[in-house]
Every structure is written in structure tokens, then in C-alpha cells.
Amino acid sequence: MKKLLSIFVFGIAIMVLPVGAKALELGFDCEKSCRNEETGKCEQTCKLYIDGNTSSMTTINPTFTITGDADKVSLGSLTAANDNIIATASRNGDVISMEFLATTAITDKRFELGTLVLELEDNAVDCSGYFSLDGVEYEVEVDVTTEVDTGATLPIAILACGAGAGVVIYAISRKNKKMYKI
Secondary structure, eight states: HHHHHHHHHHHHHHHHHHHHHHHHHHEEEEEOOOOOTTTEEEEEEEEEEEEEEOOOOOOOEEEEESSSGGGGGEEEEESSSTEEEEEEEEEHHHHHEEEEEEEEEEEOSSOOOOOOEEESSSSOOOEEEEEETTTTTEOOOOOOOOOOSSHHHHHHHHHHHHEEEEEHHHHHHHHHOOOOOO
């Protein structure tokens, strides 16, 4: 009887325990734009947020490791999402370390941390990399634009054909200079 009771209690305990726990996740939305009017450089802007928070947080330390053209990427700025958060960033080699310090504990399940801006030398710079938070890595892949299709080939082809036709008409009209008597 004791054995049956202990199996029953053990079975109830397993059912009461949570089946799976969702870990804290770092979310991001990155966008690449070119030729900032103030700096004259291209930029990659990443908005960072936390999802799945189940506790009260005061310090968050994510990192961004550049896997692309790290020598052509520089740290532009790091701004906090609101006045409750103080944001600082530093770069050491290919790794950008960020620190978000909340002045009052944050208990929201999902909240925005801030915005990371990377400055790029030109639009052909590969600024891909990965964010990491508490040992979990989140990959960022960025499309690299090397050549922009302007659609200017059709007007150039029309102009070239027109110029060629003009030369042919001129050459034919110069050969037929004979005067015919009627």
C-alpha cells in the first residue's frame, strides 16, 4: 500500500510541475539604410527587446559579435528605450558589449531595451553577426548590396539605335547624289 501511495504522490507531483519553461529571449529588428545626411555613412539600426521575462530585471548585458567586414563597421550609438534605462556600449575587437541598467526593476514580460546603431563605410559592407545573451546566440544576417539596378539600360539602347540609324541614313543619302533628267 505504501508503494502504491508513493507512486500516486510521485505521479501527481510530475503533473503539477511545469512541462516546459520558456527561457528569456533577446529579440531584435535590424534594418540597413545608406547615406545618412549627418554622417555621410550607411547605418544598420537594431532595436533590441526582451521577451519571456518572468522576474524583476535591473541589469541586462547582451553582446553583438560582428562576423562580416568588422574593419568597415564602427559603433555609432546605443540609446535606451526610455528614461528608466541607462545604456552604455563599448567595442573590443569584433565584439560590442552593451549594458542596460534599469533604475527601477522591470517586471514586464516583453519590453524594449534600446537601439544599437552601427556605422558602415558603404552599402557593400557585410555587417552580419550575432547577438548573445546569457550564452544563447541570435544570428543577424544582412543582405549586401553591391550593384544597384537603375533601369537606365533601355534609354541608352534606344539612343544608340537612333544614332546608328541616323548614320546609315546620312551615308545612303550622300551616295545618291546623281541628278536624273526627265
